[in-house]
Amino acid sequence: MPDIQELKDLTTQVRRDILRMVHKVNSGHPGGSLGCAEFFVSLYQEIMETKDGFDMNGKGEDLFFLSNGHISPVYYSVLARSGFFPIEELNTFRLINSRLQGHPTTHEGLPGIRIASGSLGQGMSVAIGAAETKKLNNDDHIIYSLHGDGELQEGQNWEAIMYASGNNIDNLISTIDVNGQQIDGSTKTVLPLGDLSAKFEAFGWSVVTIENGNDIESILKGMTKAKSLTGNNKPVCVLLQTVMGNGVDFMMHTHAWHGKAPNDEQLAEGLSQNPETLGDY
Amino acid sequence: MKTYTNTGNKDTRSGFGAGLTELGKSNENVVALCADLTGSLKMDDFKANHPERFFQIGIAEANMIGIAAGMTIGGKIPFTGTFANFSTGRVYDQIRQSVAYSGKNVKICASHAGVTLGEDGATHQILEDIGLMKMLPGMTVINTCDYNQTKAATLAIAEHEGPVYLRFGRPKVANFTPENGEFKIGKAVKLTEGTDVTIVATGHLVWEALEAAISLNENGISAEVINIHTIKPLDEKAILDSVSKTKCIVTAEEHNYLGGLGESVARVLSTKQPTPQEFVATQDTFGESGTPAQLMDKYGLNAAAVENAVKTVMKRK
Numbered sequence A: 001m002p003d004i005q006e007l008k009d010l011t012t013q014v015r016r017d018i019l020r021m022v023h024k025v026n027s028g029h030p031g032g033s034l035g036c037a038e039f040f041v042s043l044y045q046e047i048m049e050t051k052d053g054f055d056m057n058g059k060g061e062d063l064f065f066l067s068n069g070h071i072s073p074v075y076y077s078v079l080a081r082s083g084f085f086p087i088e089e090l091n092t093f094r095l096i097n098s099r100l101q102g103h104p105t106t107h108e109g110l111p112g113i114r115i116a117s118g119s120l121g122q123g124m125s126v127a128i129g130a131a132e133t134k135k136l137n138n139d140d141h142i143i144y145s146l147h148g149d150g151e152l153q154e155g156q157n158w159e160a161i162m163y164a165s166g167n168n169i170d171n172l173i174s175t176i177d178v179n180g181q182q183i184d185g186s187t188k189t190v191l192p193l194g195d196l197s198a199k200f201e202a203f204g205w206s207v208v209t210i211e212n213g214n215d216i217e218s219i220l221k222g223m224t225k226a227k228s229l230t231g232n233n234k235p236v237c238v239l240l241q242t243v244m245g246n247g248v249d250f251m252m253h254t255h256a257w258h259g260k261a262p263n264d265e266q267l268a269e270g271l272s273q274n275p276e277t278l279g280d281y
Numbered sequence B: 001m002k003t004y005t006n007t008g009n010k011d012t013r014s015g016f017g018a019g020l021t022e023l024g025k026s027n028e029n030v031v032a033l034c035a036d037l038t039g040s041l042k043m044d045d046f047k048a049n050h051p052e053r054f055f056q057i058g059i060a061e062a063n064m065i066g067i068a069a070g071m072t073i074g075g076k077i078p079f080t081g082t083f084a085n086f087s088t089g090r091v092y093d094q095i096r097q098s099v100a101y102s103g104k105n106v107k108i109c110a111s112h113a114g115v116t117l118g119e120d121g122a123t124h125q126i127l128e129d130i131g132l133m134k135m136l137p138g139m140t141v142i143n144t145c146d147y148n149q150t151k152a153a154t155l156a157i158a159e160h161e162g163p164v165y166l167r168f169g170r171p172k173v174a175n176f177t178p179e180n181g182e183f184k185i186g187k188a189v190k191l192t193e194g195t196d197v198t199i200v201a202t203g204h205l206v207w208e209a210l211e212a213a214i215s216l217n218e219n220g221i222s223a224e225v226i227n228i229h230t231i232k233p234l235d236e237k238a239i240l241d242s243v244s245k246t247k248c249i250v251t252a253e254e255h256n257y258l259g260g261l262g263e264s265v266a267r268v269l270s271t272k273q274p275t276p277q278e279f280v281a282t283q284d285t286f287g288e289s290g291t292p293a294q295l296m297d298k299y300g301l302n303a304a305a306v307e308n309a310v311k312t313v314m315k316r317k
Helices: A004-025 A030-035 A037-047 A069-081 A087-092 A123-136 A156-166 A196-202 A216-228 A264-272 B012-026 B044-049 B061-071 B089-101 B129-134 B147-159 B205-218 B236-246 B261-272 B292-298 B303-315
Strands: A063-066 A143-148 A172-178 A206-210 A236-241 B030-034 B054-056 B077-083 B107-111 B140-143 B164-167 B197-201 B223-227 B230-232 B249-256 B277-282
Touching: A004 A030, A004 A037, A004 A069, A004 A087, A004 A216, A004 A264, A030 A037, A030 A069, A037 A069, A037 A143, A037 A216, A063 A069, A063 A123, A069 A087, A123 A143, A123 A156, A123 A172, A123 B061, A123 B089, A156 B061, A172 A216, A196 A206, A196 A236, A206 A216, A216 A236, B012 B030, B012 B044, B012 B077, B012 B107, B012 B147, B030 B044, B030 B061, B061 B077, B061 B089, B077 B147, B089 B129, B107 B147, B129 B140, B129 B164, B129 B230, B129 B249, B129 B261, B140 B147, B147 B164, B197 B205, B197 B236, B197 B303, B205 B223, B205 B249, B205 B303, B223 B236, B230 B261, B236 B249, B236 B261, B249 B261, B249 B303, B261 B277, B277 B303
Parallel strands: A063 A143, A143 A172, A172 A236, A206 A236, B030 B054, B030 B077, B077 B107, B107 B164, B140 B164, B197 B223, B197 B249, B249 B277
Antiparallel strands: B140 B230
């Protein structure tokens, strides 16, 4: 059994990292990052089977692809705190000559990253390709991917969704961060996504909904269910219902903090709501 | 002057298909992806011989490029196949982010490039693809001239680590380069020795340049014809060595003069050795329906056009 308190403590520290990273450079995307902190911690600490060290080919281990690359702060924090690179490097986020680019990239050789993302809608296709190669290599590990809900407005996703079920890509678990927000407002007002569960099911996917996507135990339970559905001739979709800005009260339930950094006072307030647990970088 | 024999007209896309068939046997990491144009791309043999390594993506080119990028993770060498238009302009951002910026070992193989696609018209004839692809950092850009060279290039790019754009065409054209010849990426091939003018050509224009050289020779003009199959990286030395002797140059390509081979050559010359240059290329226009020969003639992409350009450029020496 995982130690839930340990995972919660790590999540709190990840939230501090996110706030401090975007505050330092006065840019970046805290809202979606905070909303997915519990998910990333659960994925890298409990759900995925990964080998020590990093190599691009990732044979014999589970792989993760982030499609909505703008939530790089949470990705970098969790990668660093999972041992992929030194946590001190979080200090270089978005600075010149850094491996921690605004959006994740393989270009600078940052361990843990296998594809550039940021221009939306491309990650599911990449994840499917990696899943096809796993099958060719007789490697029974799982491909995980994460996508924003607003990102599903990009048509390439639906090409990929159709392909995955049509070709029995059953070693793929694609999670949608359903926070209902995007840059210009709620997804309902910008372009309604409709019933995502019905849509994925209609396209031939298995669907798991995690109603409290900011609760670690719910995430572990839902992702374990999702894993149990792999190897069943169908791709698996997880609808992860999250609150954007989770853990920092004034950033929650709004799109306002999608791509805005906190000022000094807001940072202090956000950090006070998330006391240091494992030590700041 | 040295002359070349056409061993029988063949389409360059069939050279690609033959190369892919051979790779199927020789390299188990090669996988092929196609967006509903298997017959047009001559990928049927590969599909029949290696069904487990052939991926029918459907009419979804963006997804195809992304899947290809992902397949490299774990060691596969994906060859994607569709028309040049749908291989580049339609999926530029997917190539840019998931392939080029991510440094993935994907081979984008594009048939039906240029006006010689013929009757389907401008919606399917791309004349901008070389420009689009050469602007991407790290992308190798190859435009082959005949069946044999396309087959050789297909084999060569499998051995090259990194993204490649391989451009070829639909019509049956002269096949004159050596069978099973060596293909060195980035190495120009001097076809004739000459002293009065340099003609650097790529793709279908290489044979036209050779025909022009014969006619020019009969009129006492000695043309040095160079086949530039690799537009990026460009064999700058071959071009500079030649113009240092001839003092003028004609570039010839089935592509818009904006963004094509000619502009790449002009950049080299203007910075290293300013030299009068004429462009045989389309003049910032779309194509249209017609037979390949009619279109080559109307858009000034044949031996006659090369010959005229030579006469013009020689007056500017």
